[in-house]
Amino acid sequence: xxxxxxxxxxxxxxxxxxxxxxxxxxxxxxxxxxxxxxxxxxxxxxxxxxxxxxxxxxxxxxxxxxxxxxxxxxxxxxxxxxxxxxxxxxxxxxxxxxxxxxxxxxxxxxxxxxxxxxxxxxxxxxxxxxxxxxxxxxxxxxxxxxxxxxxxxxxxxxxxxxxxxxxxxxxxxxxxxxxxxxxxxxxxxxxxxxxxxxxxxxxxxxxxxxxxxxxxxxxxxxxxxxxxxxxxxxxxxxxxxxxxxxxxxxxxxxxxxxxxxxxxxxxxxxxxxxxxxxxxxxxxxxxxxxxxxxxxxxxxxxxxxxxxxxxxxxxxxxxxxxxxxxxxxxxxxxxxxx
Amino acid sequence: xxxxxxxxxxxxxxxxxxxxxxxxxxxxxxxxxxxxxxxxxxxxxxxxxxxxxxxxxxxxxxxxxxxxxxxxxxxxxxxxxxxxxxxxxxxxxxxxxxxxxxxxxxxxxxxxxxxxxxxxxxxxxxxxxxxxxxxxxxxxxxxxxxxxxxxxxxxxxxxxxxxxxxxxxxxxxxxxxxxxxxxxxxxxxxxxxxxxxxxxxxxxxxxxxxxxxxxxxxxxxxxxxxxxxxxxxxxxxxxxxxxxxxxxxxxxxxxxxxxxxxxxxxxxxxxxxxxxxxxxxxxxxxxxxxxxxxxxxxxxxxxxxxxxxxxxxxxxxxxxxxxxxxxxxxxxxxxxxx
Numbered sequence: 047x048x049x050x051x052x053x054x055x056x057x058x059x060x061x062x063x064x065x066x067x068x069x070x071x072x073x074x075x076x077x078x079x080x081x082x083x084x085x086x087x088x089x090x091x092x093x094x095x096x097x098x099x100x101x102x103x104x105x106x107x108x109x110x111x112x113x114x115x116x117x118x119x120x121x122x123x124x125x126x127x128x129x130x131x132x133x134x135x136x137x138x139x140x141x142x143x144x145x146x147x148x149x150x151x152x153x154x155x156x157x158x159x160x161x162x163x164x165x166x167x168x169x170x171x172x173x174x175x176x177x178x179x180x181x182x183x184x185x186x187x188x189x190x191x192x193x194x195x196x197x198x199x200x201x202x203x204x205x206x207x208x209x210x211x212x213x214x215x216x217x218x219x220x221x222x223x224x225x226x227x228x229x230x231x232x233x234x235x236x237x238x239x240x241x242x243x244x245x246x247x248x249x250x251x252x253x254x255x256x257x258x259x260x261x262x263x264x265x266x267x268x269x270x271x272x273x274x275x276x277x278x279x280x281x282x283x284x285x286x287x288x289x290x291x292x293x294x295x296x297x298x299x300x301x302x303x304x305x306x307x308x309x310x311x312x313x314x315x316x317x318x319x320x321x322x323x324x325x326x327x328x329x330x331x332x333x334x335x336x337x338x339x340x341x342x343x344x345x346x347x348x349x350x351x352x353x354x355x356x357x358x359x360x361x362x363x364x365x366x367x368x369x370x371x372x373x374x375x376x377x378x379x380x381x382x383x384x
Numbered sequence: 385x386x387x388x389x390x391x392x393x394x395x396x397x398x399x400x401x402x403x404x405x406x407x408x409x410x411x412x413x414x415x416x417x418x419x420x421x422x423x424x425x426x427x428x429x430x431x432x433x434x435x436x437x438x439x440x441x442x443x444x445x446x447x448x449x450x451x452x453x454x455x456x457x458x459x460x461x462x463x464x465x466x467x468x469x470x471x472x473x474x475x476x477x478x479x480x481x482x483x484x485x486x487x488x489x490x491x492x493x494x495x496x497x498x499x500x501x502x503x504x505x506x507x508x509x510x511x512x513x514x515x516x517x518x519x520x521x522x523x524x525x526x527x528x529x530x531x532x533x534x535x536x537x538x539x540x541x542x543x544x545x546x547x548x549x550x551x552x553x554x555x556x557x558x559x560x561x562x563x564x565x566x567x568x569x570x571x572x573x574x575x576x577x578x579x580x581x582x583x584x585x586x587x588x589x590x591x592x593x594x595x596x597x598x599x600x601x602x603x604x605x606x607x608x609x610x611x612x613x614x615x616x617x618x619x620x621x622x623x624x625x626x627x628x629x630x631x632x633x634x635x636x637x638x639x640x641x642x643x644x645x646x647x648x649x650x651x652x653x654x655x656x657x658x659x660x661x662x663x664x665x666x667x668x669x670x671x672x673x674x675x676x677x678x679x680x681x682x683x684x685x686x687x688x689x690x691x692x693x694x695x696x697x698x699x700x701x702x703x704x705x706x707x708x709x710x711x712x713x714x715x716x717x718x719x720x721x722x
Contacts, residue, residue: 118571183634186625193568228415230531230622233456238619265627269634281576282623283567289603289627296521296607297635 047075049365050145053082054114054132055152057352058330061086063151064090064157066358068102068254072367077105079145082132084110086290111135119352123153125163133157137164139345146369149336149361151349158194161342170381173202174341175280176285176348177210187268188214193284203227203244203277207257209340209377210275216376217368223274226263228282236262240279248277265289336361338368387703388483392421392452392470392541393490401489402428404696406440411697412704415443417483422448436652437512449473455689459493463501471495473604477503478682484707487674487699489542491685496532499680508719510681511540514686515548516625518607526552527612530640530675531622541565541582545595547678547715548613554714555706561612564601566620574600578617588617603627626702676706683712 051067053060060082060159064382067078068091080087087108091099092186099106113131115124128134134154137160140148148165150157167174178192191198207225214223225247229237234245245262263273266288278286286368339346345368366373389405391398398420405416408428418425425446429437437444451469453462466472471490475498478486486503488495496512503514513529528544529536544562552561565583568576572583583600590597601611603624614626677684683706687699706712 063665181635196568198481228623230534230619230626238617241619242447265625266630266633267622270630270631279576281568281579281622285566285603285620285624286627287603288568289606290631292604292606292608293628295454295604299521320528 047077047364047367047369049074049076049078049362050109050136050139050146050148051080051152051309051358051362052132052136052148053080053108053151054111055150056349057151058354060087060090061094061226062353062355062358065094065355066362067106068095069103069359070362071103071356073363076146076361076369077107079107079109079139081111081136081139082114082135082369083112090206090368092290105367109135110275112271114154119153119156121153122176124153124156125159130378133160134164135347137161140346141165147345147347147365149347149349149365151351151353151358153258154193154348154351154355157346157348158339160348163338165342165344165346168378168381170342171209171341172295173198173205175202175209177213177340178283178337180287180290182269183271184310186218186269187273189275189283189287190275190340191280191283192287193280193281194339197281198240198279200240200244200247202252204247204251204255204281205341206277207248207259207275208255210277212377212380213256213340214274215371217371217373219276220274222258222334224260224272225277226268226273228268228276228278228286229264231265232262234262235321239241244277248309253274271362338362338373340377343378344372345369345370385415385704385707387412387414387416387481387700387707388416388447388474388477388486388611389416389468389696389700390474390488390490391402391425391446392449393488394687395489395491396692397432397672398425398428399432400691400693400696403432404691404700405692407441407446407693408434408700409441411701411703414484414707415627416444416700417447417477418448419449419477420452420490422446426430427532432442443533447477451493453494457491458499459491459496462491462494462612463497471498471503474672474682475499477501478684480688482488484702485683485705487593487685487687489689489691490694492532492689495684495686496677499684503680503682503684506679506681506716506719507549509543509679510548511541511543512677513544513547514621514675515551515613515678516675517623517654518628520607521609523612524556524626525611527616527621527625528613528615528678529621530625531618532677533618534622535619536617538578538582540576541617542585542589542593543679544615545613546593548615549595549717551676551678551711551713552612554712555589555709556612558612560596562596562598562610563613563615564598564606564611566606566614566624567600567602570602572600582615615718655710674702676711678715681716683707 053063111132115131115133136148141143173189176194177190180187190210248259295343336347336349347365390559391401426713448598451466453469474486514532515528516530518525528548586597674685674687
């Protein structure tokens with residue numbers, strides 16, 4: 047197996063990308079191909095580790111790409127014009143079977159455009175979407191769309207429900223994954239226009255498309271373990287995702303502070319630290335490593351834009367699992383049958 | 385001062401409403417008028433406390449109202465047809481100066497309709513909105529609209545920004561409250577159509593309307609203390625609110641469980657409990673008690689639909705503060721000047 051990694055994408059590129067790869071390499075079986083400016087990558091490796099990349103592992107390769115797509119670039123333009131960017135080169139390698147999965151922490155819009163234009167949509171899917179994995183009570187929660195399509199129609203949300211259903215079944219072995227629609231109340235009359243229409247469409251088509259649609263779900267129930275996936279347009283989904291992230295940070299800061307408030311709690315906090323750390327890990331959705339673009343013909347993983355070395359490491363490990371589970375192949379199969 | 389409380393509104397009415405009032409009465413100076421079915425209220429008090437309501441406090445009164453607006457009722461119809469409902473009677477008392485603030489945990493849509501139709505909008509405001517108060521790092525965060533207007537236009541979001549700015553200045557003494565627009569990125573090109581247009585309008589009008597607009601804010605930064613209020617349409621705002629609530633619950637459950645994982649952490653957890661409880665309290669936005677409807681001529685407070693006795697108690701205490709701060713009078717003044 048070969049994992050293609052955009053070495054130039056993300057807020058901490060290329061340092062975090064390179065370090066994450068080197069951290070991950072002995073925890074996976076796959077080969078990792080770093081796509082980016084070869085000279086820069088080689089120099090960074092020498093600077094960080096005092097040796098050549100080949101001396102570190104024979105499973106890390108470099109593919110030279112002279113350009114970089116920036117966060118400010120307009121997605122469609124960037125994909126069309128920056129032919130030798132790390133992202134476009136990575137996508138082409140994926141398309142031409144020079145690798146099994148492509149990971150990037152770069153410009154999300156460009157990633158969606160590239161996935162659609164270069165790799166191509168699965169037949170029957172109008173818009174691919176980002177499926178993020180978050181921790182939930184004694185389980186996990188798939189959020190689709192986590193942020194790629196800011197303006198959606200009901201048909202898109204129906205397809206998100208279908209895709210997440212197939213994905214969860216094949217990846218986590220859940221026989222009839224429970225799919226909920228993110229809304230502000232459980233009654234069917236609740237929500238904005240998009241959500242009301244999507245509710246009706248989902249209810250109408252659920253049986254035919256084999257979706258276990260459990261109705262509207264409010265954010266307050268999202269993490270209870272009652273639902274396996276929540277479906278939303280990319281704007282609302284991304285607000286949801288980033289709110290959990292913000293609150294997670296706030297929780298950690300407040301908790302640490304609370305435990306240090308007086309000498310007694312400070313002293314007593316020391317032996318409870320393993321429990322606190324275990325808890326922090328549960329909270330940290332970053333450990334789930336990256337989100338998969340569902341609806342494209344090959345596995346494309348969006349790493350968090352602000353990924354550090356640790357997060358790249360997790361994302362690479364997770365990407366290997368995505369490929370092993372053949373989630374995308376099974377998606378193509380199921381949509382062919384329908 | 386007189387606080388009017390809808391005794392029949394909310395998931396746990398009238399039990400929680402009655403108990404909360406009795407818990408609160410010795411912590412406030414105001415009188416509380418319970419609006420609802422008198423016989424039921426009297427019987428419940430006897431059942432819970434073994435005495436008549438007058439024996440408990442001479443500052444708790446009852447105003448009889450024979451009907452109840454249910455959660456399933458269509459807001460406009462309910463307000464027009466159920467003339468003797470606890471909500472409509474409460475609103476009319478507020479309008480006719482028989483009380484200084486009205487609190488209800490009932491049907492949100494009906495509450496908005498009643499506030500607008502019976503109490504009336506402040507001149508210059510197209511749509512009143514719910515301003516919720518959440519905890520944030522070393523501070524608090526005002527969220528407007530927390531859920532009353534599911535479909536909004538840019539002008540509404542501009543007015544939400546204006547109202548929250550005036551409210552925070554007068555209630556919390558912050559001279560130039562920092563107002564952010566809830567979005568999925570900080571760049572001005574990010575977001576759905578509503579958010580993009582609202583961004584431009586806010587930028588254009590901020591100086592003229594004395595709004596300290598700091599631009600887009602992502603959920604991940606919302607609790608950092610960098611912003612005093614976040615503005616959103618009621619759908620997105622409510623998703624944000626309920627997500628924080630859901631994650632809060634999940635955090636508490638996971639934390640408690642982590643600390644009980646083995647005998648060592650269990651034993652050591654005992655002396656750290658005060659710190660944990662302090663932390664849980666910080667997390668619990670319920671302690672901030674209720675959300676104020678900004679943009680109507682008198683103070684109207686929406687209590688959480690699933691309020692228990694504790695939460696009614698907090699909301700009543702907070703309502704007294706709202707009236708003392710004269711937040712609504714100051715809002716009317718400032719809009720008259722403009």
